[in-house]
Amino acid sequence: MHHGIVGSRSPRPAGRSRPADFVVLALAASAALFVPTAASARSAAVGGVDATAAIAPEAGRGSDIAWISGGQGEAAYRLIDLLATSDIDGIDSRQFNVRALQRSIRRATGDPDQARAADRQLSQAFVRYVTALRALPPSKEWTIVDRGAVPDAAPALALLRDAAADGSLADFVATMPWMHENYSGLRRALLDAERRGDRTTAARLKLNLDRVRLLPGAGAQRYVLVNTAAQRLYMVENGKVVDWMRVVVGKATMPTPMMAALIRYAAVNPYWNVPADLTAERIAPNAVKEGMGYLKKQGYVVLSDWTSDATVVDPSTVDWKAVADGKVQIRVRQNPGPFNAMGRMKFMFPNNAGVYLHDTPNKDLLLEEARLFSGGCVRLEDAPRLAKWLYGHSLVVTKGMKPEQHVDLDRPVPVYLAYLTAVPSGEQTVFYDDIYAQDQPRLAQAEVAAR
Numbered sequence: 001m002h003h004g005i006v007g008s009r010s011p012r013p014a015g016r017s018r019p020a021d022f023v024v025l026a027l028a029a030s031a032a033l034f035v036p037t038a039a040s041a042r043s044a045a046v047g048g049v050d051a052t053a054a055i056a057p058e059a060g061r062g063s064d065i066a067w068i069s070g071g072q073g074e075a076a077y078r079l080i081d082l083l084a085t086s087d088i089d090g091i092d093s094r095q096f097n098v099r100a101l102q103r104s105i106r107r108a109t110g111d112p113d114q115a116r117a118a119d120r121q122l123s124q125a126f127v128r129y130v131t132a133l134r135a136l137p138p139s140k141e142w143t144i145v146d147r148g149a150v151p152d153a154a155p156a157l158a159l160l161r162d163a164a165a166d167g168s169l170a171d172f173v174a175t176m177p178w179m180h181e182n183y184s185g186l187r188r189a190l191l192d193a194e195r196r197g198d199r200t201t202a203a204r205l206k207l208n209l210d211r212v213r214l215l216p217g218a219g220a221q222r223y224v225l226v227n228t229a230a231q232r233l234y235m236v237e238n239g240k241v242v243d244w245m246r247v248v249v250g251k252a253t254m255p256t257p258m259m260a261a262l263i264r265y266a267a268v269n270p271y272w273n274v275p276a277d278l279t280a281e282r283i284a285p286n287a288v289k290e291g292m293g294y295l296k297k298q299g300y301v302v303l304s305d306w307t308s309d310a311t312v313v314d315p316s317t318v319d320w321k322a323v324a325d326g327k328v329q330i331r332v333r334q335n336p337g338p339f340n341a342m343g344r345m346k347f348m349f350p351n352n353a354g355v356y357l358h359d360t361p362n363k364d365l366l367l368e369e370a371r372l373f374s375g376g377c378v379r380l381e382d383a384p385r386l387a388k389w390l391y392g393h394s395l396v397v398t399k400g401m402k403p404e405q406h407v408d409l410d411r412p413v414p415v416y417l418a419y420l421t422a423v424p425s426g427e428q429t430v431f432y433d434d435i436y437a438q439d440q441p442r443l444a445q446a447e448v449a450a451r
Helices: 027-033 051-058 073-084 098-107 112-135 156-165 169-175 181-196 199-212 276-290 292-298 320-324 363-367 383-391 440-450
Strands: 016-019 222-227 232-237 240-250 259-268 272-274 300-303 331-334 345-348 372-374 378-380 405-418 422-425 428-431
Touching (some): 098 112, 112 156, 156 169, 181 199, 181 422, 181 428, 199 422, 199 440, 240 363, 240 383, 276 320, 345 383, 372 378
Parallel strands (some): 222 405
Antiparallel strands (some): 016 428, 232 240, 240 378, 259 345
C-alpha cells in the first residue's frame, strides 16, 4: 500500500510521494495576485471578533509588529501573499483591501510616520486573517466527542506578540504556526496545483487542508495524532513529534472514524466486551466448529445482557449457528489473559462509536504494510510506551491483578483520529492510498470538471 518509507523509526510520513513544487510567491510577482476591492479593512469583524478593536490598546505606542519600520519588508510581502490568496482557505480575500496595503507600503519608504502607519495596517490585516482562518468550521467528516479537544483560537494580541518575539517574522508568516504544522505545506502545494491546472491533485489537497484545520497549532502542549490513512500514531509535544509507532486501524468495511476526543483514563488488565457483530463474525463460527472448548481456551464468557449486573450464561445453551448467521445477538466478554484482544491495557476516550486505543497480542499484524484489520479501534504497536509518555511512568500488569483497573490521567490528553491522505514532508507531499474511499467522490467531481 505504501512506498518510500524513510527508515523504520523515522518520524517522517511514509507513502507514495511526489514533488509538490512548492511555490513562494516572488515579491516582484506579488502585484499580479492583488485583487482590487471596495471592501474596507478598517474595522471589519470576522468570526464575531473585531480585529481593529483587538489592537486598539496598542494605539498609543504603535503596532507590536514592526513590519516596515523594523526592516521586515519580506515578511510584509509574504503576509500580502497570504491575504491575496486567502480564498483558497475559504476566506473572502476582498475584505483585506490588498491594494490599499500596497499603497501604504510604498508610502512608507523613507518616512518613519508612514512606516508606523503601514505597520499598524498590516498588523490589523494579519489579525483579521488569522481570526477568520481559525473561525472557519472544520471538515464535516470530524466527530467532535469533547469540545475540550477543539483548540481555542489564540487571542489577537497574543498572536501579535508571538510574531514580534519570533526571530524571523518572514518565517513566522510562511510557516503559519497558529495552524497545525501541516497546514502551510498543504496550502502551498494546493496553490501550486491550482497554478498548474492539476484539478485532481488540488481537490485531494483541499480535502486534507480542510481536515487539518481542526488540529492544534504549534503552541499545543501535548496530544496524540493517529493518521488512519498512514496507520501510524504520533505523540506530539509543543508542536513537535517526539515519538511515533505503527498501528492497526479499521478495515474498509468497518473504518476508524475521524474523531476529536480526550483520553481520560487507561483500563489496565482489561476485559474485552465483544461487539455483537464481531461475535457473529469471529467467535460464533469457531464455537460451531470447535465446540465449547474453544470459548474456554480463549477466555470468552457469555453474559445475560449488556448491563453492569449481567449474569453468566451457560454457553452450551446458546444457538451458536444462529449467532453466526446474525439471527441471534448475544453479549460475549473476554477475560484478561494472554489471548485477550485488548492486550494489557486500553486508553479510553468514551464515545458513542465504542472506539479506543489498545494493546494487542497479535503483533504480527503490525508488520504488514497495509494494517487494516480491526473493527474500528486502534491497535498499538507498543502500548506500554504510549502509557509511559501519557503518565510519565509505566503502567504495570501484575499477576493476580483485578480485571479492568482504571487509572485516570491527571489531565486529559487530546487525541485526534484523522484521515490524512496527503501530508507535507520537506519539499514533497506524501500521498497515501484512499483506504476508506472517502476521497473518491470529490476526486471524481474534479475529474469531470477537468474534461
